[in-house]
Amino acid sequence: MRNIIVGFLGCGNIGCGVWKLLSEFENDIHHRSNVNFQVKRILVRDMKKKRDEIIPEELLTTCAADITDDPEIEMVVEFMGGEEPATQYMLRALENGKTVVTANKMALALNWHDLQATAQKNNAGLYYEAAVCGAIPVIRTTIDSLQANRIEAMMGIINGTTNYILTRMSQEGSAYQDVLRDAQRLGLAEPDPTSDVEGFDAAYKISILSSLAFHARVPFDVVYREGISKVDALDIAYGKEMGYTLKLLAIAKRDGNVIDARVHPTFIPREHPLSSVHGSFNAVFLHGHACQDMMLFGCGAGSAPTASAVVSDMLYAANREKPYHPTFSNENKLAEGLTVTDDWRCSFYIRLTASDKPGVMAYITSCLGEEGISIRNLMQREAVDGHAQIVLITHQAGECAIHKALDAINQGDAKVESLIRVEGK
Amino acid sequence: MRNIIVGFLGCGNIGCGVWKLLSEFENDIHHRSNVNFQVKRILVRDMKKKRDEIIPEELLTTCAADITDDPEIEMVVEFMGGEEPATQYMLRALENGKTVVTANKMALALNWHDLQATAQKNNAGLYYEAAVCGAIPVIRTTIDSLQANRIEAMMGIINGTTNYILTRMSQEGSAYQDVLRDAQRLGLAEPDPTSDVEGFDAAYKISILSSLAFHARVPFDVVYREGISKVDALDIAYGKEMGYTLKLLAIAKRDGNVIDARVHPTFIPREHPLSSVHGSFNAVFLHGHACQDMMLFGCGAGSAPTASAVVSDMLYAANREKPYHPTFSNENKLAEGLTVTDDWRCSFYIRLTASDKPGVMAYITSCLGEEGISIRNLMQREAVDGHAQIVLITHQAGECAIHKALDAINQGDAKVESLIRVEGK
Numbered sequence: 001m002r003n004i005i006v007g008f009l010g011c012g013n014i015g016c017g018v019w020k021l022l023s024e025f026e027n028d029i030h031h032r033s034n035v036n037f038q039v040k041r042i043l044v045r046d047m048k049k050k051r052d053e054i055i056p057e058e059l060l061t062t063c064a065a066d067i068t069d070d071p072e073i074e075m076v077v078e079f080m081g082g083e084e085p086a087t088q089y090m091l092r093a094l095e096n097g098k099t100v101v102t103a104n105k106m107a108l109a110l111n112w113h114d115l116q117a118t119a120q121k122n123n124a125g126l127y128y129e130a131a132v133c134g135a136i137p138v139i140r141t142t143i144d145s146l147q148a149n150r151i152e153a154m155m156g157i158i159n160g161t162t163n164y165i166l167t168r169m170s171q172e173g174s175a176y177q178d179v180l181r182d183a184q185r186l187g188l189a190e191p192d193p194t195s196d197v198e199g200f201d202a203a204y205k206i207s208i209l210s211s212l213a214f215h216a217r218v219p220f221d222v223v224y225r226e227g228i229s230k231v232d233a234l235d236i237a238y239g240k241e242m243g244y245t246l247k248l249l250a251i252a253k254r255d256g257n258v259i260d261a262r263v264h265p266t267f268i269p270r271e272h273p274l275s276s277v278h279g280s281f282n283a284v285f286l287h288g289h290a291c292q293d294m295m296l297f298g299c300g301a302g303s304a305p306t307a308s309a310v311v312s313d314m315l316y317a318a319n320r321e322k323p324y325h326p327t328f329s330n331e332n333k334l335a336e337g338l339t340v341t342d343d344w345r346c347s348f349y350i351r352l353t354a355s356d357k358p359g360v361m362a363y364i365t366s367c368l369g370e371e372g373i374s375i376r377n378l379m380q381r382e383a384v385d386g387h388a389q390i391v392l393i394t395h396q397a398g399e400c401a402i403h404k405a406l407d408a409i410n411q412g413d414a415k416v417e418s419l420i421r422v423e424g425k
Numbered sequence: 426m427r428n429i430i431v432g433f434l435g436c437g438n439i440g441c442g443v444w445k446l447l448s449e450f451e452n453d454i455h456h457r458s459n460v461n462f463q464v465k466r467i468l469v470r471d472m473k474k475k476r477d478e479i480i481p482e483e484l485l486t487t488c489a490a491d492i493t494d495d496p497e498i499e500m501v502v503e504f505m506g507g508e509e510p511a512t513q514y515m516l517r518a519l520e521n522g523k524t525v526v527t528a529n530k531m532a533l534a535l536n537w538h539d540l541q542a543t544a545q546k547n548n549a550g551l552y553y554e555a556a557v558c559g560a561i562p563v564i565r566t567t568i569d570s571l572q573a574n575r576i577e578a579m580m581g582i583i584n585g586t587t588n589y590i591l592t593r594m595s596q597e598g599s600a601y602q603d604v605l606r607d608a609q610r611l612g613l614a615e616p617d618p619t620s621d622v623e624g625f626d627a628a629y630k631i632s633i634l635s636s637l638a639f640h641a642r643v644p645f646d647v648v649y650r651e652g653i654s655k656v657d658a659l660d661i662a663y664g665k666e667m668g669y670t671l672k673l674l675a676i677a678k679r680d681g682n683v684i685d686a687r688v689h690p691t692f693i694p695r696e697h698p699l700s701s702v703h704g705s706f707n708a709v710f711l712h713g714h715a716c717q718d719m720m721l722f723g724c725g726a727g728s729a730p731t732a733s734a735v736v737s738d739m740l741y742a743a744n745r746e747k748p749y750h751p752t753f754s755n756e757n758k759l760a761e762g763l764t765v766t767d768d769w770r771c772s773f774y775i776r777l778t779a780s781d782k783p784g785v786m787a788y789i790t791s792c793l794g795e796e797g798i799s800i801r802n803l804m805q806r807e808a809v810d811g812h813a814q815i816v817l818i819t820h821q822a823g824e825c826a827i828h829k830a831l832d833a834i835n836q837g838d839a840k841v842e843s844l845i846r847v848e849g850k
Contacts, residue, residue, distance in 0.1 A: 021715055025573050032572055032640065032752050129570070135716035137562070137570035144569070145554070145562035147457055148450050148736035215457065273722060276701050281718075290446055290733035291560035291723060293706075297698055298719035308715035311573035321746045327457050 002035050004318055007067030008042040009089050010080035011060075014103055014130075015042070016052040017303030018077065018310050023053075025311070035318045037075075041067050043089075052303075068092040075317065077310060078102040079130075087111045094118040094126065099323070101313045103130035103306055106195075109204035109220045112211070117330035125323030127313040132205045133158055133282045135305035136298040137312070142212045143324070149288030151213040153253045155266075155423060158205045160280035160300045161189045161196040162228050162248040166265075167278045170236050170246060176229065188280060198227035199263040202250040209284070210252035210261050216335035217328045218252065224262035224342060231265050235351060235418050238391045239267050242377055244349070245275040249423065253344070257337055260344040267349050267393075268424040275424075343400045347376065347422035350406070352390045354414035356383035364390065367408040371401040390414070393422060427460050429743055432492030433467040434514050435505035436485075439528055439555075440467070441477040442728030443502065443735050448478075450736070460743045462500075466492050468514075477728075493517040500742065502735060503527040504555075512536045519543040519551065524748070526738045528555035528731055531620075534629035534645045537636070542755035550748030552738040557630045558583055558707045560730035561723040562737070567637045568749070574713030576638040578678045580691075580848060583630045585705035585725045586614045586621040587653050587673040591690075592703045595661050595671060601654065613705060623652035624688040627675040634709070635677035635686050641760035642753045643677065649687035649767060656690050660776060660843050663816045664692045667802055669774070670700040674848065678769070682762055685769040692774050692818075693849040700849075768825045772801065772847035775831070777815045779839035781808035789815065792833040796826040815839070818847060 008015055022029070022037055030036060042059050043066070067073055068089055076093040078100065080086040086107045090100050095118055102108060108115065108131050119126040129139045133156070142151070157163050161183060168179045180197070183189035195201045203223040210218040228248050236246045244267035252261045268275050273295045277283040282300025287293055299305035317323070328335055354360040361380070368375065374395045381389040394402070406416045433440050447454070447462055455461060467484050468491070492498055493514055501518040503525065505511040511532045515525050520543055527533060533540065533556050544551040554564045558581070567576070582588050586608060593604045605622070608614035620626045628648040635643040653673050661671045669692035677686045693700050698720045702708040707725025712718055724730035742748070753760055779785040786805070793800065799820045806814040819827070831841045 021573055028575075028640075029573065135713075135719060137566050140565065140570050141562050144741060145565050145737050146733065147740050148446055148454065149733055150453075215453075271701070271703075273701060276696070276698060278696075288560075288733065290729045290736075292727070292730055294560060294721075294723035296719075296721055299717045302717070304715045305717050308571065308574055308713065311715075312570045315572050316569060 004037050004074050005072050006037050006039050006075045007073040009078040011042050011044050013303045014079040014306045017307035019053045021307040021311050033315050043067055064089045075099040083107050083110055091118050094122055094124045097122045097124050099125040099317045101127045105131040105204040109207045113330045113332040120325050125317045127317050129313045130306050130309035132208055134300040135308045136296050138284050138296050146288055149290045151288045154213055154286045156250045156284040157247050157277050158250050158282050159196055159202045164188050164280045166246055169233050173233055175233055197229050199225045202263045206250035206252055214254050215327055218261050219332055222340045226264035228265055243270050258339055258341050260341050265420055267420055267422040272424040343398050345396050345398050348394045348402050349420040349422055350392050351418040352414045352416055353387045356386050356388045360413050363412050364409055364414055368405045371405040373397040429462050429499050430497050431462050431464050431500045432498040434503040436467050436469050438728045439504040439731045442732035444478045446732040446736050458740050468492055489514045500524040508532050508535055516543050519547055519549045522547045522549050524550040524742045526552045530556040530629040534632045538755045538757040545750050550742045552742050554738045555731050555734035557633055559725040560733045561721050563709050563721050571713055574715045576713045579638055579711045581675045581709040582672050582702050583675050583707050584621055584627045589613050589705045591671055594658050598658055600658055622654050624650045627688045631675035631677055639679050640752055643686050644757055647759055647765045651689035653690055668695050683764055683766050685766050690845055692845055692847040697849040768823050770821050770823050773819045773827050774845040774847050775817050776843040777839045777841055778812045781811050781813045785838050788837050789834055789839055793830045796830040798822040
C-alpha cells in the first residue's frame with residue numbers, strides 16, 4: 001500500500017468534513033485504491049477553537065510553512081477560502097513539487113494562470129473538483145468524459161444560496177429582502193451576502209467551467225455579472241403565469257471563435273430540466289456536438305458533499321502517474337483568437353407601465369419593430385391609476401438591439417420596469 | 426504523439442458514429458491528448474453493405490482473427506451487440522493482451538466474470554462507459570468520483586424505448602399497444618421489442634451499475650424483472666391524479682449486507698427529479714452517504730451520444746499506465762456475505778374493483794391492516810354496473826406482506842386489478 005503524507009490548509013466546515021470522511025472510510029480507501037492518506041499537519045488560525053471533529057492537537061499549527069515547506073508532505077489540501085493567503089500558500093506548495101487539491105473557486109478563478117504555470121514548471125498536480133458544484137463531478141465529466149465533444153453551451157444553477165432565495169420567492173411570493181433575512185438566520189446566506197447574491201461566486205465558477213469546456217482560458221473579468229438583489233417578486237409571478245421559472249443562471253456559449261459568458265437572473269421554460277432544480281441544489285446543463293443534452297444535478301455545497309469531491313480528487317491525484325494539466329495557455333486573459341461578445345442573442349422578458357391611452361401599445365411594438373424584434377407572448381393587465389401593466393416576451397433578439405428599443409420606449413409614454421433574459425428554448 | 430492501432434468489431438450505427446467522431450475530431454484529439462488512433466481493420470458481416478460513413482474498403486474484413494490476433498492492433502472496440510460471438514471475440518482480444526472498449530451491455534452483464542478475469546490475467550484493460558446510458562458518464566462517476574461514498578441507492582430510467590412509450594401513454598392517455606406500434610414505425614423500438622419492454626435491457630445495465638456502486642458483483646440473474654407490456658393507461662391516469670408519474674425504473678439498494686435489485690414499472694412523485702425525464706432521455710438518480718442526492722441526465726442511446734462515450738473510453742484507456750479493474754471477485758455470483766432480498770420495502774399503488782355493497786371497504790382495509798399496512802391516499806370512484814373502482818397508495822410496507830394482503834382481498838368481494846410499486850418519498 002502506498003502511504004501519502006498530507007497537509008491540510010484550513011480546518012473549518014469542509015476541512016472537518018474531509019477529516020471525518022478520511023477517518024470513517026479509511027478501510028474502504030485502502031481496499032479500493034491501495035492508498036493510505038496520513039494527515040501530518042493542519043494549518044489553523046486558532047489552535048483552541050472548538051471543532052466538529054476531534055483532531056489530535058499535535059497536528060495543528062498556525063505556521064503555513066510547516067505544511068508547504070515540509071519535504072515529507074506530498075499532498076496539500078486547501079480549504080481556507082478567499083483569495084489570500086490561500087493562493088500564496090498553494091503557490092508555495094506547488095513550487096515545492098507538492099500535489100495541491102483545492103475547494104477554493106475564488107483563488108482558482110482569479111489566479112489560475114499563476115497556479116497552473118507553477119504546477120507545470122514543478123511537475124506538480126493541481127486538482128479542483130470541489131471548487132465547482134460540491135459533490136457533482138462536473139470538472140471530471142468535462143475533462144475526462146466529454147473530451148471528444150465540442151461543448152457549445154453550458155447553463156448552470158451553480159450557487160445554492162441564490163437558488164434557495166429564488167425558489168422561496170417563487171413558491172411563497174415573498175420579497176427578496178424577507179427571504180434573504182430568513183436564509184441568513186438559517187445559515188444559508190452569509191452575514192455579508194454580496195459574493196452570492198451579486199453573482200461573484202457563480203462568475204468564478206463559470207469562468208473555471210467554461211475554460212475547461214472550451215479548452216481556452218475564459219478569465220473571470222470577461223464574465224458579465226448581474227445578481228438577484230433587484231429581482232421583484234412581481235416578475236417571478238408574471239413569468240410563472242407565462243410558463244417560466246426564474247433562476248440565477250451562469251451561462252457560457254461558444255460559436256466558432258466568439259464566446260459569451262454571463263451570470264444573470266434568467267427565465268427558463270417550466271419543462272426545462274433546470275426548472276425543477278429547487279432549493280439549495282445545483283445543476284449544470286450542457287450541450288455537446290456529440291453527447292447532445294446532458295445535465296448533472298446534486299449538492300453544490302455542504303461539508304459532506306464537498307468532502308466527497310475533495311477525497312475523490314485526492315484519490316484521482318494519487319492514482320495518476322503524471323499530473324493532469326489543461327491544454328490552454330497560462331495567461332490571465334482570453335485565449336488568442338477568441339472574442340467575447342456582450343451582444344448575445346436570447347429571448348427577453350420585458351415589463352412596462354404605460355399611460356392608459358390610445359396608441360401606447362402601437363408605440364411600444366413599433367419601437368421593438370424598428371430594431372427587428374418580434375413578440376412571442378404579450379399580456380396586458382387592467383390599468384390602475386391610469387397606468388397599464390404590460391408584460392411581453394420577445395423572440396430571439398440581440399442584447400444591443402433590445403437596449404436600443406427600450407431606450408426609445410422610455411422616451412415615450414411608457415416606462416420599462418424590468419428586463420429579464422430568457423433561455424432554454 | 427503516441428500512435429495507437431485500433432480494430433473495430435462491428436460497423437453498424439454506433440461503429441459508424443465512432444468512425445465519424447474520430448475523423449472529425451482527429452486534430453482535437455491530437456492536441457488535447459497527444460494520442461493518434463489509427464483504425465487498421467473493421468470486422469463486418471457484409472462487405473458490400475451501404476454504410477452512413479465512407480470507409481475505405483481495404484479496412485473491412487469478415488474474419489475476426491484479423492483483428493483479435495493481429496499483434497499490431499493494441500485496442501479493440503466492440504459494438505456488435507448481442508452475447509455471441511461478441512463475447513468470444515472480446516475474450517480472444519483480452520487473451521492477446523489488447524485493451525477492449527465495449528458498448529455491449531448484454532455481453533458484459535452476462536460474461537463480466539470471464540471478461541474481467543481474462544483482462545486481469547493478461548494485464549489488459551476493459552472499459553464499458555458506452556454500455557450503460559450512452560453519453561452519460563455514469564460508470565466514470567461511480568468509479569472515479571464517488572470512491573469515497575457508500576452508495577446506498579440507485580434509481581435509473583435507463584431504457585429509452587420504454588421511457589418513450591410511457592411518456593406518450595401518460596401525455597396522450599393512449600394504450601400500450603398503440604404507442605408501441607408507433608415507436609416501432611419511428612425506429613424507436615425493435616421489431617421484436619422484448620429486450621426493452623420486458624426489462625431485460627434495463628436489468629443488464631443495473632446489474633453492471635450496482636456491481637460498481639456496491640463494490641460487489643450483482644449478477645444479472647438476481648435482478649427481479651417486470652416489464653411494461655401489462656401497464657394499463659388507466660393506472661397512469663389515476664397515478665397522475667394523485668401526483669405521481671409512472672416510469673420503468675431500475676433500482677438497486679444496499680442496506681448493510683442486504684441488497685435488492687429490480688426493474689419494474691414504478692410511480693414516483695411529480696416533484697422527484699426523475700419525474701421530468703421525458704421521451705427517450707435517460708437518467709440515473711443516486712444517493713451516497715457523503716455526496717447525498719445526485720442525478721445524471723442525458724442521451725442514453727443514439728449514434729453520436731454513444732460514440733461520445735466510446736471515444737472517451739478510448740482516450741481514458743490510452744492515458745492510463747495501468748488498466749483499471751474493479752475490486753470485486755471475478756465470479757458469476759453474488760459476492761460472499763451478501764444476500765439478495767425479494768422482500769424489499771416501498772409504498773404500493775393498488776387498484777381494485779369491488780362489489781358496491783356495505784362492508785367492502787372495511788374488508789379491504791382490514792386485510793391490509795392484518796399485515797400491518799397503513800394507507801396514505803385513497804380514492805373511490807362511483808360504481809359502474811355495481812362495481813366500485815378503488816385506488817389506494819400505502820405507506821411503506823414489505824413486498825411479501827403486500828402479496829399476503831392482496832391474496833386475502835382477492836378471496837372476498839374485491840378483486841385486485843393492479844399493483845404498482847411507489848418509490849422516491
